[in-house]
Amino acid sequence: MELTGAEIFTRCLKDEGVEYLFGYPGGAVLHIYDALYQQKDVKHILVRHEQAATHAADGYARSTGKPGVVLVTSGPGATNAVTGIATAYMDSIPMVVFTGQVPTSLIGNDAFQEVDSVGITRPCVKHNFLVKDVNDLAVTIKKAFYIATTGRPGPVVVDIPKDITAQKAKYAYPKKVTMRSYNPVIKGHPGQVKRALKMILGAKRPIMYTGGGVILDNASKSLTDLVKMIGCPVTNTLMGLGAYPATDKQFVGMLGMHGTYEANMSMHHCDVLIAIGARFDDRVTGNIEKFCPSAKIIHIDIDPASISKNVKVDIPIVGGVSNVLKEMLKQLKETGEKPGKKSQSDWWKQIEEWRAMDCMKYDRDSVKIKPQNVVETLYKVTKGDAFVTSDVGQHQMWAAQYYKFDKPRRWINSGGLGTMGFGMPAAMGVQFAHPDKTVACITGEGSIQMNIQELSTLKQYGLPIKIINLNNGVLGMVRQWQEFFYEGRYAMSYMESLPDFVKLAESYGHVGFHIDKPEDVEGALKEAMKIKDRAVFLNFITDAEENVYPMIPAGAGLNEMILI
Amino acid sequence: MRHIISILMENEAGALSRVAGLFSARGYNIESLAVAPTDDPSLSRMTLVTSGTDEIIEQITKQLNKLVDVVKLFDMTEGEHIEREMMLVKVNTQSKNDREEVKRLADIFRGRIIDVTKDTYTIELTESCERLNAFLESLGNVSILEVVRSGVIGIIQGDKALTV
Numbered sequence: 001m002e003l004t005g006a007e008i009f010t011r012c013l014k015d016e017g018v019e020y021l022f023g024y025p026g027g028a029v030l031h032i033y034d035a036l037y038q039q040k041d042v043k044h045i046l047v048r049h050e051q052a053a054t055h056a057a058d059g060y061a062r063s064t065g066k067p068g069v070v071l072v073t074s075g076p077g078a079t080n081a082v083t084g085i086a087t088a089y090m091d092s093i094p095m096v097v098f099t100g101q102v103p104t105s106l107i108g109n110d111a112f113q114e115v116d117s118v119g120i121t122r123p124c125v126k127h128n129f130l131v132k133d134v135n136d137l138a139v140t141i142k143k144a145f146y147i148a149t150t151g152r153p154g155p156v157v158v159d160i161p162k163d164i165t166a167q168k169a170k171y172a173y174p175k176k177v178t179m180r181s182y183n184p185v186i187k188g189h190p191g192q193v194k195r196a197l198k199m200i201l202g203a204k205r206p207i208m209y210t211g212g213g214v215i216l217d218n219a220s221k222s223l224t225d226l227v228k229m230i231g232c233p234v235t236n237t238l239m240g241l242g243a244y245p246a247t248d249k250q251f252v253g254m255l256g257m258h259g260t261y262e263a264n265m266s267m268h269h270c271d272v273l274i275a276i277g278a279r280f281d282d283r284v285t286g287n288i289e290k291f292c293p294s295a296k297i298i299h300i301d302i303d304p305a306s307i308s309k310n311v312k313v314d315i316p317i318v319g320g321v322s323n324v325l326k327e328m329l330k331q332l333k334e335t336g337e338k339p340g341k342k343s344q345s346d347w348w349k350q351i352e353e354w355r356a357m358d359c360m361k362y363d364r365d366s367v368k369i370k371p372q373n374v375v376e377t378l379y380k381v382t383k384g385d386a387f388v389t390s391d392v393g394q395h396q397m398w399a400a401q402y403y404k405f406d407k408p409r410r411w412i413n414s415g416g417l418g419t420m421g422f423g424m425p426a427a428m429g430v431q432f433a434h435p436d437k438t439v440a441c442i443t444g445e446g447s448i449q450m451n452i453q454e455l456s457t458l459k460q461y462g463l464p465i466k467i468i469n470l471n472n473g474v475l476g477m478v479r480q481w482q483e484f485f486y487e488g489r490y491a492m493s494y495m496e497s498l499p500d501f502v503k504l505a506e507s508y509g510h511v512g513f514h515i516d517k518p519e520d521v522e523g524a525l526k527e528a529m530k531i532k533d534r535a536v537f538l539n540f541i542t543d544a545e546e547n548v549y550p551m552i553p554a555g556a557g558l559n560e561m562i563l564i
Numbered sequence: 565m566r567h568i569i570s571i572l573m574e575n576e577a578g579a580l581s582r583v584a585g586l587f588s589a590r591g592y593n594i595e596s597l598a599v600a601p602t603d604d605p606s607l608s609r610m611t612l613v614t615s616g617t618d619e620i621i622e623q624i625t626k627q628l629n630k631l632v633d634v635v636k637l638f639d640m641t642e643g644e645h646i647e648r649e650m651m652l653v654k655v656n657t658q659s660k661n662d663r664e665e666v667k668r669l670a671d672i673f674r675g676r677i678i679d680v681t682k683d684t685y686t687i688e689l690t691e692s693c694e695r696l697n698a699f700l701e702s703l704g705n706v707s708i709l710e711v712v713r714s715g716v717i718g719i720i721q722g723d724k725a726l727t728v
């Protein structure tokens with residue numbers, strides 16, 4: 001029997017095991033929406049803006065490991081989705097985005113709602129396709145999922161002209177695809193692993209620096225086992241938080257621009273650096289000339305192009321992080337060596353001295369609400385077990401610093417692109433994937449307004465997300481830089497004419513809390529956790545003067561932090 | 565250093581723009597780019613001339629390999645190879661002197677005069693990039709009306725071949 005392109009589309013998603021499709025309709029995808037209407041397997045979630053569809057799919061993907069799936073119309077639907085696609089691309093998130101396109105006969109004619117979606121998205125996707133024949137539709141969709149989820153994951157765009165969705169073809173969903181031009185290397189070279197292990201075992205001051213790759217490849221358990229056996233300190237990037245339990249003694253905190261003093265000093269003074277699924281981003285390395293001056297560097301990564309891109313590496317290992325770490329554990333067990341923490345007692349003594357500086361201290365007796373305190377209290381009230389999404393700014397850094405993530409896939413933020421407006425839509429995707437879990441979105445009054453319309457989506461689907469608005473009345477991160485580096489000329493970083501967030505939340509049928517006293521923080525959070533049928537908007541009026549510390553200023557090395 | 569990178573890629577619409585886009589997005593320079601299908605019509609062969617430090621060339625080859633459409637690539641400059649570029653040059657030959665000079669130079673450089681009008685000669689030359697430059701220089705005072713170059717192509721010397 002022959003199916004229409006639109007029916008083939010829905011069947012493909014079903015056969016691919018897609019649970020949720022985040023999208024927004026329009027002319028070019030009406031055949032597809034009609035086919036979606038007539039089936040029950042794939043649940044379509046209607047957002048209020050295409051950017052939110054991509055972030056929601058992204059949040060779903062980050063919290064589950066499964067690809068997020070998006071459907072938008074041609075033209076403005078596709079361009080609205082671009083920010084979310086670029087966000088996923090920078091953080092290597094598996095995602096498949098379907099964009100409608102004008103009929104093939106009109107492509108190139110400046111037709112109504114035509115844009116070159118393949119051209120516009122090319123620099124921010126892992127790959128993209130334009131489907132030109134209905135007979136290619138199923139195999140193209142299969143390839144899209146295959147590419148998005150294997151190797152270094154990333155978003156894939158499939159552009160489908162409207163006429164293709166009306167034409168008919170025989171349906172068969174391929175079980176497997178192979179592509180001669182795409183064969184990611186999964187298995188690390190055992191010889192390289194052996195060399196690396198020898199270097200690690202000979203180190204006096206080793207440290208593991210791990211990134212989002214560990215989480216993407218579900219390698220937390222192997223990482224934790226390895227760190228325990230070696231006995232070395234471990235630091236996570238912003239993207240890597242939760243890969244190693246933050247409450248464990250061997251964890252020295254996040255590194256980089258707003259990382260801990262002990263993490264950055266340990267990095268600077270280490271003699272062997274083991275980088276795992278991390279990419280030496282400029283926010284992590286500080287001044288590259290001053291980076292880890294006495295270290296030999298081992299780098300494990302699935303993407304060869306990440307290796308020796310910013311920092312020259314001594315032992316590169318190309319392979320899936322999980323695979324390589326398992327091989328390393330196996331080889332380590334074979335050597336019978338189990339160095340443990342005591343083998344590095346001088347190193348640990350030094351690290352404990354750095355830790356004793358207590359770089360995360362802040363004024364706990366303030367009469368104003370301190371944003372750090374809100375995050376710490378959230379941690380306490382949720383027993384450290386919430387899914388936390390965030391937007392971008394100071395609140396993002398405080399969330400990363402003060403919520404101790406013990407599990408992977410709990411901390412969901414836009415690290416690479418730094419997209420304000422990510423938090424709430426991402427939280428929607430997380431909540432769909434984990435309906436019984438607490439999902440909190442830590443945000444600021446600037447960021448939340450970038451996708452505030454999604455309060456309506458929360459209402460439609462009864463998503464009980466806790467919106468933790470650290471409302472300092474300013475674009476805090478911008479203000480902080482202006483204070484530090486522009487002599488306090490606060491150009492455009494003051495947010496005038498804020499809405500009454502409580503009333504706004506209520507107008508969407510949610511619950512709103514206004515909290516302006518430190519003593520009310522805990523009570524409000526506890527109250528919010530009891531509400532299960534709608535969202536809660538907690539508007540915390542926080543100290544506008546507060547800055548994110550510690551900090552590495554631009555051009556400085558990791559050992560040149562500004563402490564409070 | 566100058567590198568000649570040969571790329572075998574899927575002969576798909578948009579494959580060329582992925583390569584061009586990669587170079588502009590990452591700020592790598594392209595000196596020349598030549599592309600056409602191979603004997604296997606599903607494959608295109610692209611020859612790209614670029615220059616940069618060893619680190620940049622390493623990144624370029626890695627980033628190219630990362631493109632999903634790229635099947636295989638080889639940096640010709642790593643070993644013995646043969647390089648060719650075709651050039652068509654139209655020159656003003658109104659003066660008898662110039663006519664004779666151009667004819668003489670074309671012979672020396674093993675070029676062919678492929679079109680003649682009352683006032684012009686068009687010469688075809690297939691040589692290495694360097695030799696083509698030398699020819700243009702040798703024209704001296706002869707007035708050049710138009711230069712068309714195909715971009716460099718290259719092949720590995722000896723019995724090794726770049727195939728799928």
Ligand SMILES: Cc1ncc(C[n+]2csc(CCOP(=O)(O)OP(=O)(O)O)c2C)c(N)n1
Pocket residue numbers: 391392393394395396418419420421443444445446447448470472474475476477478
């Ligand atoms: C879409 C987008 N536009 C601009 C920026 C630049 N930017 C980074 S942080 C920031 C301020 C964020 O303010 P707010 O959300 O109130 O958070 P706060 O820093 O006050 O915690 C801005 C404007 C960005 N990251 N993303």
